[in-house]
Structure formats: structure tokens, C-alpha cells
Amino acid sequence: MRYLITGTAGFIGFHLAKRLLDDGHFVTGFDGMTPYYDVRLKERRHAILSRSNGFRPVIGMLEDKAALDRAADLGEPDVIVHLAAQAGVRYSLENPKAYVDSNLAGSFNVLELARTVKPQHLLLASTSSIYGANEKVPFAETDRADEPMTIYAATKKSMELMAHSYAHLHKVPTTAFRFFTVYGPWGRPDMALFKFVDAILNERPIEIYGEGRMSRDFTYIDDLVEAIIRLMHVAPAEENRVNDGAIGETLSRQAPFRVVNIGGGQPVELMRFVETVETAVGREAIRIMLPMQQGDVPRTFAAPDLLQALTGFTPTISVEEGVRRFVDWYRTEMKTA
Numbered sequence: 001m002r003y004l005i006t007g008t009a010g011f012i013g014f015h016l017a018k019r020l021l022d023d024g025h026f027v028t029g030f031d032g033m034t035p036y037y038d039v040r041l042k043e044r045r046h047a048i049l050s051r052s053n054g055f056r057p058v059i060g061m062l063e064d065k066a067a068l069d070r071a072a073d074l075g076e077p078d079v080i081v082h083l084a085a086q087a088g089v090r091y092s093l094e095n096p097k098a099y100v101d102s103n104l105a106g107s108f109n110v111l112e113l114a115r116t117v118k119p120q121h122l123l124l125a126s127t128s129s130i131y132g133a134n135e136k137v138p139f140a141e142t143d144r145a146d147e148p149m150t151i152y153a154a155t156k157k158s159m160e161l162m163a164h165s166y167a168h169l170h171k172v173p174t175t176a177f178r179f180f181t182v183y184g185p186w187g188r189p190d191m192a193l194f195k196f197v198d199a200i201l202n203e204r205p206i207e208i209y210g211e212g213r214m215s216r217d218f219t220y221i222d223d224l225v226e227a228i229i230r231l232m233h234v235a236p237a238e239e240n241r242v243n244d245g246a247i248g249e250t251l252s253r254q255a256p257f258r259v260v261n262i263g264g265g266q267p268v269e270l271m272r273f274v275e276t277v278e279t280a281v282g283r284e285a286i287r288i289m290l291p292m293q294q295g296d297v298p299r300t301f302a303a304p305d306l307l308q309a310l311t312g313f314t315p316t317i318s319v320e321e322g323v324r325r326f327v328d329w330y331r332t333e334m335k336t337a
């Protein structure tokens, strides 16, 4: 199969592309190498992918429709997976425009591209952040999710809505997956695990927000990639309708469109996460307890039932195992301690 993946120099896009290339597929990888975090890490990820003959990297910004068109011409994709985005909750307070540019204007260009390319399936990365501070847990796809707490969440929710209208008008089967705190080797330096491990190994303090009382439903990267690959094969269509009253109606009535959580439904308290990191590193952290940051949500908690019903799969790798694998990777690849 031929895939066009946006965001292949990023954490998740790299892992998805690697798995597909290892399985013998062709991947065109589109990425703008944005300087949100160390570009050398992005270049290293692309260098690894470039060892595969099936990989074609295209460096360009989503906002540049002509560059996206060139990427599609190279690969004539059967499936498009749109992962490139301005990610991060906290940075959205500092630089909201980056989110509007990449996640609204950029995603619009991907929808326009899909309208002409007509892939068998278009898959888009959304986020658990769109559930905001919902109190009903676990978060189900049928719950209301229209009280975003940050411009990051607002742009992702808007992307879902734009994608729904395009799926209705142009009949491209479209799945928007809502990811829940993804972590693992080659992960993002702006995320807690990377920052904690780096600080502990270098004897710097770690900052613990919400006085440690937040919880997150962590998803290990290999579980996430497995879920994405399985979901690729169940494009939203009548024959893939889920007949389970408990889950509720998740296929749009107006379009070949649905949203799917990818999370295991096993939230972890932040303090347990910190202890897990300390155990894996073999050293105690110097802890600075801080209040909740603006825009932070107290908890995330995925209902995994729809994912399970569609794919027969639920993420299972524990944080103890996943963090241990991250620390092993960090020690070999980031050359510290």
C-alpha cells in the first residue's frame, strides 16, 4: 500500500512510518521541521526512516498547498494519515497563532488534498484535550466535547468539525482519532517524561503541576501504532457499524465519519508516574510542587470500548514497562549518565 503521512519527523509519525516501512509498504513523509523543539531530533528520526527504500521525505509546511500537492503526486496515496500539527497544551498560551496556522489552515489544506486524491481512508490526529474538564469519566466519543480549555484543543475540535463537513460533501471515509498522552522512545522533549528523565539524570529539579493531583491515561507508542494500523482497516461505513447499545451511535448519520479514542482506560496519578520514573532511572527526583497551570485539565481517562469493538484491541502496556523502555532508549540515544 502507498501511504502519505504528515508529521513523519515528529514522534508519532516517525513510529507509524517506521512500522509501515518495516511491513513493506511505501511511505511519503511530509514534515516542515518546525523549530518548536530541537530540530536535530526530527532530522535523526527522518534519517532512520530514510534507510528504507520505500520512504520518500518531503520537507514543506502544511500551509503551502503546492508543497502538499507535490508530496501526493510523488506517492499517489491509498491512505492519508494527518499527524503534523502544532502540538502542546502549554505553548498554546504563548503562541496561539502557530496553532491556528498549522492546525486550522494546515489541516484545511490536507482536507482539500484528500478531496482531489480521494484516498480509501483519511485518518486525522485529534486529542483527549478536547474533552476539556469533563467530569463524567471515562471520556466516551459520544460525550459532549465542546468546552475546550485551550486554543490547542479548540483547533483540534475545529479540525474534527471541518473534516466531518468534508466527509459529508466529498465522501472520503474519515476517522479522527483522539490520542491520550502518548509516550515512548524518540518521544517529545516538551513532554513530562522526557523532561523528568533529563532533569533527574542531570540532578536538576522537576516541576510537578497541580500539586501532583492530576491524572493521565498514558498510551505507550507501540500500542498507539498498533491501534492506528488496525483502525486503517475499518473505515467508517455501514458495514463497519458498531452494533453495541452500550457504546452508542458513533458513526455519523450524515457522513462516512467517526471519532475514536485511542487510550487504554487506565489513568495514572501524576505522583505514581513520578515514582515510576524514579524507579526506572534509579534515582530520586528533586521535586518542586506547583499549582495547576492555566489550560491544564485535572484528568484524562479514555473509554476504550469503541476501539476494542472496531479492532479487537485495547492498549495494555503498563507505565512501568513503557517508562523503563523510554529510560533505556534515553540512556543509549541521548548519551547521558
Ligand SMILES: NC(=O)c1ccc[n+]([C@@H]2O[C@H](COP(=O)([O-])OP(=O)(O)OC[C@H]3O[C@@H](n4cnc5c(N)ncnc54)[C@H](O)[C@@H]3O)[C@@H](O)[C@H]2O)c1
Pocket: 006, 007, 008, 009, 010, 011, 012, 013, 030, 031, 032, 033, 034, 042, 060, 061, 062, 063, 082, 083, 084, 085, 086, 087, 088, 101, 102, 106, 125, 126, 127, 128, 178, 179, 180, 181, 182, 183, 188
Ligand atoms: N504525543 C501526544 O501525547 C499527543 C496527544 C494527543 C494528540 N497528539 C497529536 O498527534 C500528532 C502527532 O504528535 P507528536 O507527539 O508526534 O508531535 P510532534 O511535534 O513530535 O510531531 C509533529 C510534527 O509536525 C510537524 N509540523 C508541525 N507543524 C507543521 C506545519 N505547519 N507544516 C508541516 N509540518 C508541521 C513538526 O515539524 C513535527 O515533526 C499531533 O497532531 C498532535 O496534536 C499527540
